[in-house]
Amino acid sequence: MIKGVVDKQTSELRKLWDNKRALLFQLLNLSMIVFSALMIWKSLIVVTKSESPVVVVLSGSMEPAFQRGDILFLNNQDTPIRVGEIVVFKIKDRDIPIVHRVLKVHESPSGVVELLTKGDNNRIDDRSLYAPGQMWLRREDVLGRAVGTLRYIGMVTIMLNDYPPVKYVLVGLMGLFVLTNKEGG
C-alpha cells in the first residue's frame, strides 16, 4: 500500500513539474495555508495582548489542575493581577515560561505590582526559580493569565520538540500532500 502511495505521489509531482501553471497554483495554495495560520496567530496576539496567547504545559507542577501536555489559553489585558490567578511568566535569560499561581500581591499607590508565585503541586514558593537575587515578579514578567484549557492536545507539540526529526518528516509530508492534493485544483 505504501509503495502504491509513493508511486502515486512521485507521478503526481512529475506531472506538476511538467505543468508549471499547476505547480504555481499549488505553491500559492501552500503559502496561503501557511499565511492564514500566521494571521490567526497574529490576530490572537492583538486580541489577547499577550505575546504568546497559547502555551503548552511542560511540567506537572500545577497538578491536578493542569497536566503535562495541556494547552492553556492566555489573556493579558491590563486589569490588575490578583491573588489566586494562574499566570504565565518568563524569567530573564530563561527561554521556557512557567505556569504558576499567584500567592502574594503587593500593589504600591502608583500601581506598581509585585507578585510571588507558587505551583499548586510544589511544596515551596518560586523564589528559587526566579533570577538570582530576584524577590518579586513584576507586571512585565507576566505573559498573561490562564483563562481556559484544552487537555492532551499539547502532547503533539511536546513530542515534536522532543524528537525534532519527527517534526521535519511531518511538516515535509504535509507540504507534499498539499502540493499534490487535487482538491480545488
Place this chain on the structure above:
Amino acid sequence: MHTVWVRLNAVVFFSLSVLLVLALLASITSIPSILGDNGNPDHPMEAIVTKVGLNTFRSLRTSGGVDRALFSIDIEADFEPAFHWNVKQLFVFVVAEYETKKNRLNQVVLYDKIIESTDPVKTISVTDAVIKYSLISQHKDLRGRDVELKVYYDTMPITANMYMTTSEVVGRFTLPEEYFNMKEEKKRNTGGGGGGGKGGAERRKKRKREEAK
C-alpha cells in the same frame, strides 16, 4: 477517485471540528447564569473563619527585617453547592488583605486546599490548624495593622473558562503593637519551664524551614 489520504484528512478534520463544537457547547452550559442556582457564584457559601489565634509575631532579621506572623485558624466551609457536572476541581484559599503606607493593597494567601470532584467530602473543616503559609509582609509594617480575611475559590472546569469567586470579609483582626512569641509567653507563665511542648517544637521546625527559604 479520492485517495486514502484525502479521506483520512477529511475524517480527522471533521472529528476535530465536532470536538471543538462540543467543547464550546459544554462551556456555554457552565456559564453561571445559565446554570442557575447550581454553581452560581452568588450561591450562599457558608465559609466561616473563626478564632484567629496568633502564635508568633516577629521581624525576620534574615530576610531584611520583614514582619512575619504565624496563626492558627478554624475554618468551616461547605463547597458542595459550587460543584456541577463541568467542574474538575475547586482551588479554595484564604487570603489576608491589608493596606500599608507603601502598598495600597497587600494580598497574602494563608491557607489553600484543592477539592477535586472525585473527593467524597467537599467540606473544609479544620480546627486550631497552623496556617499553611505564614503571613510574611513585604516590609517591616505589620505592627498594629488591621487585616481582613477573605475566602476565594477558583472553579476549574473540565472544558470551559475558569472563574474566580470571592466571599465577603469572613474575619477581621488587628495585629498587636508589640512583637509576640507564644513560647516565651508560656515560659514566663510557667516560670521558665520546658515551655512550648510538642506544638512549640513543631513551630520551631516550621520556622526553621521558613527561614531556610
